[in-house]
Amino acid sequence: MPDPAHSVTAIPPCMATMDVMPDGDRMTVTVWGELDLGSRRLLPDLHDILTLSGSGIDLRLDAVGFCDCSGLNVLLDLRLRALDEDKTVTVRSSGRAVERLLDLTGTRELFAAPGQHQDGAHPATGGQPGQEAADDQETRADDRELRAEVTQLRRAMQTRPTIDLARGILMASFGLSPERAWSVLVRTSQNTNTKLHHLARDLVGTVHGGTLPEPVQQQLAAAVAGTAPRSGAAEDGTGVL
Structure with missing residues (x-):
């Protein structure tokens, strides 16, 4: 079995760069280039940025010219880390490549800004006691199912x-x-x-x-x-x- 160090070095070079700008209690991250398997190399920095933020990260992906399922998995990984820290990750703007993949995989809503979900409600606006925890569990279950679907889609594209x-x-x-x-x-x-x-x-x-x-x-x-x-x-x- 390959050791972890070998697995890390097997990841191709990252073809994306990013710029970070504080914005109140959030961090705005602008990304250029390509989001593919190599973009996993951005995750350690993104996790650090998330930790430094007060409430999460806003992504601007207008300059991303290519995005595949591996790139989407990077965004999903970052979102799961944000959930663990009671924070959010939103896609504030994106180019055609990202837009197409979000629509194809049905993941656009996962990166919507608070108050812009399809049900029109924000979790903090009310509801019965315990409802927020139940919603969070449901969201995590949906995330797991979505990640499985994205993996299947990537495999289908490869084969x-x-x-x-x-x-x-x-x-x-x-x-x-x-x-x-x-x-x-x-x-x-x-x-x-x-x-x-x-x-x-x-x-x-x-x-x-x-x-x-x-x-x-x-x-x-x-x-x-x-x-x-x-x-x-x-x-x-x-x-x-």
């Missing part, structure tokens, strides 16, 4: 090109439509208890001389035979591997 290549191989080898090729991949994945992106990776590897295990070859051939029209020699499931 999609390989899956598309594998589908293209099946289309070219057996004369399948895109829909039928997708069905063959899914059926073979299910019948062999193999993750779809692992099956796709191994299938792409056959182009460079690799081979699939015999049971996988059999299930793939059966899936092709059961999915493709019965009108060609290439559809008997024996010609690709």
Whole structure:
């Protein structure tokens, strides 16, 4: 297993810079550049800035030209740290890249300024005793679910090109439509208890001389035979591997 030091050094360089400006009991942080996996290197400084603030951090992300799921996870990590300190993190302004990701993942509300939530209420404006604690627990549960969704989205973005290549191989080898090729991949994945992106990776590897295990070859051939029209020699499931 890699040691923690190796894991840290494995993070790519940070392609973002930031400027900090005190604003009353809050800190305004302006970020330039790209928020990707390397932006995790900003977290120690952001945590220090959060600690120094009275009530939290306001982010200005207008100059961020690229933001992916890793960058969003940095913002979510900072928000969770703020919750632990009874503070908030807001996105005061952002460019197109950040706007698109916030909309795509449904996370915009998590970084809204107090009083701007969809329910129109601020937790401190009233409610029954204990309601604020219940709301905080619900928020943390929502955060955990959201982080899982973001992780899944990132994995999907990383594995999609390989899956598309594998589908293209099946289309070219057996004369399948895109829909039928997708069905063959899914059926073979299910019948062999193999993750779809692992099956796709191994299938792409056959182009460079690799081979699939015999049971996988059999299930793939059966899936092709059961999915493709019965009108060609290439559809008997024996010609690709």
